[in-house]
Structure formats: structure tokens, C-alpha cells
Amino acid sequence: xxxxxxxPPVWLTADMHYTAAHHDDPxxxxxxxxxxxxxxxxxxxxxxxWSPGILDNTFxxxxxxxxxxxxxxxxxxxxxxxxxxxxxxxxxxGGRQDRAGGRVDEGxxxxxxxxxxxxxxxxxxxxxxxxxxxxxxxxx
Numbered sequence: 001x002x003x004x005x006x007x008p009p010v011w012l013t014a015d016m017h018y019t020a021a022h023h024d025d026p027x028x029x030x031x032x033x034x035x036x037x038x039x040x041x042x043x044x045x046x047x048x049x050w051s052p053g054i055l056d057n058t059f060x061x062x063x064x065x066x067x068x069x070x071x072x073x074x075x076x077x078x079x080x081x082x083x084x085x086x087x088x089x090x091x092x093x094g095g096r097q098d099r100a101g102g103r104v105d106e107g108x109x110x111x112x113x114x115x116x117x118x119x120x121x122x123x124x125x126x127x128x129x130x131x132x133x134x135x136x137x138x139x140x
Contacts (some may be wrong), residue, residue, distance in 0.1 A: 011039040018061060
């Protein structure tokens with residue numbers, strides 16, 4: 001992707017039983033031949049919730065946001081306790097912004113804004129930065 005000029009990439013990871021936003025950067029990584037990127041983790045719906053695991057340092061991840069069950073709650077927390085997560089992706093067209101992130105059943109939403117798209121749908125190129133992550137109000 002780096003050689004092809006695809007940036008900033010966003011990875012979507014599902015079925016981890018918690019939600020998280022990870023920013024990966026070659027300046028923190030063991031493997032360094034890549035552009036910084038975001039990884040959003042979320043899901044699955046109506047399943048036991050777990051606590052986030054330890055991050056592997058291959059791509060230099062930084063957990064900017066994580067939510068799962070606490071140590072006191074224990075892993076495999078039932079859905080009735082309200083810690084259910086699902087992902088949300090919106091590809092902007094006509095000057096709108098792309099965003100991706102995780103939602104919880106109470107309406108909390110995280111997103112990364114990756115830059116505007118022009119009227120032809122072409123994204124403006126740029127690197128993914130840690131400070132791209134913004135909290136956003138719940139969708140109507």
C-alpha cells in the first residue's frame with residue numbers, strides 16, 4: 001500500500017468482543033516500511049464482552065481508545081450489561097468527510113476524519129495522525 005500510494009489506510013477488525021481505536025505508526029514499530037494507519041476494532045453484536053488484550057508491537061500500535069469489560073466484571077460479560085459494540089463506516093462524497101469508528105449501544109461514537117473528498121469522489125491524500133480521532137455526537 002505504501003508503494004502504491006494508498007493512504008491513509010484504515011483497517012476494520014471485527015469479532016474481538018470489545019471496541020478500540022488503535023493508531024499504528026512506524027516510528028513506534030518493529031516493522032517500519034509502512035505509512036501510519038488507524039485500526040478500528042468492534043463487535044460482534046449480542047455476544048459476550050471481553051477486555052482488550054495486549055497489543056503486539058509489530059506495527060507500533062497505540063491504543064487511543066479502548067472499551068470492554070473491566071477486570072472486576074470478568075471476561076465474557078453477558079449482553080444485558082450494556083457493553084455491546086458495533087462498527088460504523090461512512091464514505092463521504094461531494095466534499096463530505098470519510099469517517100470510521102465504533103459505536104456502543106448507548107449511542108457513544110468515535111470517528112476518525114480522513115479528509116474531504118472532491119465531487120468526483122477522490123480522496124485527498126494525507127497521513128493518518130493520532131490527533132485525527134474525534135468524538136462525535138450520536139447519529140440522528
